Amino acid sequence: MIVEAVLDTGAVMAYVNGVDRVGELLFRAAEDRFGVAVPSTCLLEAYQAMHVEDFDMLRLLRLLPIVLIDEPQTDVSGADDLPIIGGMAARAGRIGAGHAALTAATHSAAVFTSLPAQIESVLGKSWPIVEV
Amino acid sequence: MTTVRFTVSLPEDVAGPLKDLPAGQVSAYVTDALRRRQLVERMQAALTAAGHRQFTPDPAETAALREQLRVPANVREDAIARLKSEGMLPDNWQPRR
Numbered sequence: 001m002i003v004e005a006v007l008d009t010g011a012v013m014a015y016v017n018g019v020d021r022v023g024e025l026l027f028r029a030a031e032d033r034f035g036v037a038v039p040s041t042c043l044l045e046a047y048q049a050m051h052v053e054d055f056d057m058l059r060l061l062r063l064l065p066i067v068l069i070d071e072p073q074t075d076v077s078g079a080d081d082l083p084i085i086g087g088m089a090a091r092a093g094r095i096g097a098g099h100a101a102l103t104a105a106t107h108s109a110a111v112f113t114s115l116p117a118q119i120e121s122v123l124g125k126s127w128p129i130v131e132v
Numbered sequence: 133m134t135t136v137r138f139t140v141s142l143p144e145d146v147a148g149p150l151k152d153l154p155a156g157q158v159s160a161y162v163t164d165a166l167r168r169r170q171l172v173e174r175m176q177a178a179l180t181a182a183g184h185r186q187f188t189p190d191p192a193e194t195a196a197l198r199e200q201l202r203v204p205a206n207v208r209e210d211a212i213a214r215l216k217s218e219g220m221l222p223d224n225w226q227p228r229r
Contacts, residue, residue: 002229004201018183027187028194030175033168060178065171087220105215108208108229110201124214126207128200 003035003068003107005130008100009045010114012038014132016050016057021132022112029066037107038062039070039099041085070103092118135159 005025007015014022029036038061046058061067072081081102089098097115101122104111110128111119119129142150150158176187208227215221 004198016182020185023179023182023184024187025197027172027175027179028197030172031189031191032194032198033171034198057178057182060181064175064178066175084221084225091220104203105208105212105221106228108203108227110203122215122220124207124211126204127211128203128207130200 001033001035001066001068003037003109004029006037006039006070006100006104006107006109006111007042008039008111008113008115008119009042009049009094009096011112011132012042012046012058012061013049014112014114015061016046016054019132021130025112025130026061026064026066030064033066035066035068035107037068037070037103037109039096039103040072041099042096043069045094045096070099070106072099088122091121093121094118098122 007022011022015026026036043058043062047055050058062069072085073079074082085095085098085102087098088101089095092098092101094115097113097118100111100113101119103109104119104123104127110130111123112130112132113119114132116129116131120127123129150161153161172189179185179187212221212225212227216223216225
């Protein structure tokens, strides 16, 4: 499945809060069967910021076949995303933003975020970034 | 996979294209159409649970959104070259597409 968009932490929170821009993205993804990636660290940041009673909404999101959870690769002798994410996070100012930037670069996908400057600091101002 | 046999009645204009399909392809065609619809319904249910409005399928809107999301090749290549030159990506790093 082709991934067209990445949800940064703020976009995951926007889904939980019924923000239309994220809802429409997810609906169109289901309609046209393209993927939306959610970095696992962004999910962790979202869980950290949410009330426990809202956790079920993220469970529903994670179960959708168009939602692909991006896990960092951790092979110290091969594909190793951890130093890359750490370096990007140092520039962006947040682990989730670093992971979202790498996921977007990996899939050549747009980023939905509430903090566009953090993503721009890594991917540049020309990269498609949708503020939510 | 277990399958179930169904007899359905369809309007002629809907059934027309099915008659042109090769033998044995009608079930696959109908299965694909139903899976697409079920995915959209499941998505809407998840969105409704999170307080979102009802969305309506619209191929033109969807095409416009995909165009908005597209990362131009030169933007992708420039970003990756810069990140490699800064040591943020390994020299042998490759995007998946």
